[in-house]
Amino acid sequence: MKSPPKTFHVKSFGCQMNVYDGDRMAEIMAEQGLTATDDANAADLVVLNTCHIREKATEKVYSDIGRIRKEARSKHGTDPVIAVAGCVAQAEGAEIVRRAKVDVVVGPQAYHNLPDLVARAARGESALDTDMPVDLKFGHLPPRRRVSPSAFLTVQEGCDKFCTYCVVPYTRGAEVSRGWVQVVDEAKALVDAGAKEITLLGQNVNAWEDDGRGLHDLIAALADIAGLHRIRYTTSHPNDMAQGLIEAHRDIAKLMPFLHLPVQSGSDRILKAMNRSHTRDSYLRLLDRVRAVRPDIALSGDFIVGFPGETEADFADTLSLVDAVGHAQAFSFKYSPRPGTPAAGMADQVASEVMDERLQRLQAALNRDQAAFNAASVGRRCTILLERMGKLPGQFIGKSPWLQSVHVVGKAAIGDLVDVTIVAAGPNSVTGVMIEQGEGADEAFQRAKLDVAA
Numbered sequence: 283m284k285s286p287p288k289t290f291h292v293k294s295f296g297c298q299m300n301v302y303d304g305d306r307m308a309e310i311m312a313e314q315g316l317t318a319t320d321d322a323n324a325a326d327l328v329v330l331n332t333c334h335i336r337e338k339a340t341e342k343v344y345s346d347i348g349r350i351r352k353e354a355r356s357k358h359g360t361d362p363v364i365a366v367a368g369c370v371a372q373a374e375g376a377e378i379v380r381r382a383k384v385d386v387v388v389g390p391q392a393y394h395n396l397p398d399l400v401a402r403a404a405r406g407e408s409a410l411d412t413d414m415p416v417d418l419k420f421g422h423l424p425p426r427r428r429v430s431p432s433a434f435l436t437v438q439e440g441c442d443k444f445c446t447y448c449v450v451p452y453t454r455g456a457e458v459s460r461g462w463v464q465v466v467d468e469a470k471a472l473v474d475a476g477a478k479e480i481t482l483l484g485q486n487v488n489a490w491e492d493d494g495r496g497l498h499d500l501i502a503a504l505a506d507i508a509g510l511h512r513i514r515y516t517t518s519h520p521n522d523m524a525q526g527l528i529e530a531h532r533d534i535a536k537l538m539p540f541l542h543l544p545v546q547s548g549s550d551r552i553l554k555a556m557n558r559s560h561t562r563d564s565y566l567r568l569l570d571r572v573r574a575v576r577p578d579i580a581l582s583g584d585f586i587v588g589f590p591g592e593t594e595a596d597f598a599d600t601l602s603l604v605d606a607v608g609h610a611q612a613f614s615f616k617y618s619p620r621p622g623t624p625a626a627g628m629a630d631q632v633a634s635e636v637m638d639e640r641l642q643r644l645q646a647a648l649n650r651d652q653a654a655f656n657a658a659s660v661g662r663r664c665t666i667l668l669e670r671m672g673k674l675p676g677q678f679i680g681k682s683p684w685l686q687s688v689h690v691v692g693k694a695a696i697g698d699l700v701d702v703t704i705v706a707a708g709p710n711s712v713t714g715v716m717i718e719q720g721e722g723a724d725e726a727f728q729r730a731k732l733d734v735a736a
């Protein structure tokens with residue numbers, strides 16, 4: 283038996299949907315009267331909101347549990363209630379309780395039950411919930427009260443695509459869309475709580491639908507919310523990229539010119555083995571259609587190198603696809619077999635050294651394209667949303683419409699939308715000068731250029 287916790291700490295790993303879930307769990311516990319703490323070792327309740335996408339994710343959770351327990355005991359003499367949430371909780375279930383003696387295990391579709399599970403654990407009862415109820419958790423979550431200028435809003439969960447390397451269909455379940463009214467209400471609440479930008483989230487966000495209406499209809503409705511300035515969405519599947527959504531990039535000014543559209547490989551043979559259900563050519567033609575309506579769109583993608591059976595020729599196809607697209611940014615990973623997925627049992631697993639070498643070449647090409655995209659931005663005027671302070675005095679870091687990090691110095695506040703001219707570019711960010719700086723503008727412009735040159 284443990285005392286009911288008074289303080290809590292939520293640690294989230296992995297994707298933006300986990301960040302959203304972690305925030306919602308924190309809101310649930312705050313609503314119960316618990317106080318948040320940044321120090322995991324001092325918290326009475328520690329929630330590890332886990333990710334199962336990468337290799338060794340499960341082992342990392344077990345070592346985290348051991349470390350947190352040890353440090354809490356040695357530094358504070360406490361034995362915290364430990365709750366494992368997220369996709370590892372869903373995949374491992376009771377095994378985590380058996381192996382690590384944690385107090386609570388809660389899956390991604392059941393975390394609205396966290397207070398009840400914590401209370402059960404405090405009474406010494408079993409506290410495991412990995413159900414995937416038809417009745418979505420969202421209706422049971424507390425209202426949004428305080429959020430950052432750029433907020434996440436989950437509108438869709440789960441996946442029916444069954445890519446052969448991916449655990450999501452097993453850990454997050456089938457594709458489910460939240461209802462129109464619920465999403466619009468939450469968006470309004472986020473704006474009332476301080477959000478200027480909302481990123482709509484889903485494992486296949488562009489598969490969102492409600493009563494015949496698609497994501498573009500939803501975006502159009504959200505664009506009518508006064509006080510909401512920017513809308514983004516991620517992650518999309520190429521096969522769910524409806525014409526209406528493509529045209530929304532032309533017609534809806536608040537929809538930012540950025541599209542994250544994973545492709546994973548440039549080889550049709552590998553795409554087929556991955557069960558991606560699109561081809562290299564259909565992907566490239568889709569991007570042509572997007573660029574036709576929004577020529578300045580920044581494109582982002584995901585890549586996996588070393589999928590089982592990937593030959594040097596297949597990998598060359600990936601490099602040539604990268605050359606053809608010219609991504610503004612991208613994420614690339616070595617293939618890692620996930621237990622229970624079809625690809626994990628495939629023959630011809632690629633040697634780790636081969637994957638390392640291919641990843642290096644791929645990342646060199648992607649970095650080159652990102653740097654080129656940033657360099658091409660110099661001289662552009664745009665509005666950026668200030669999200670946090672930078673390291674230098676008076677410096678802010680904001681996001682451009684194309685999701686570049688923009689460093690800027692000036693009189694402003696976090697959450698402001700400010701007009702800047704981009705004056706210099708680095709590989710991972712750009713530097714801007716506020717247009718409203720009046721007499722000091724030229725001096726600031728020169729100083730910014732010098733800062734970047736240094």
Ligand code: SF4
Pocket residue numbers: 441442443444445448449450451485486519
């Ligand atoms: S589309 Fe494929 S990679 Fe994406 S979540 Fe679904 S199964 Fe996983």
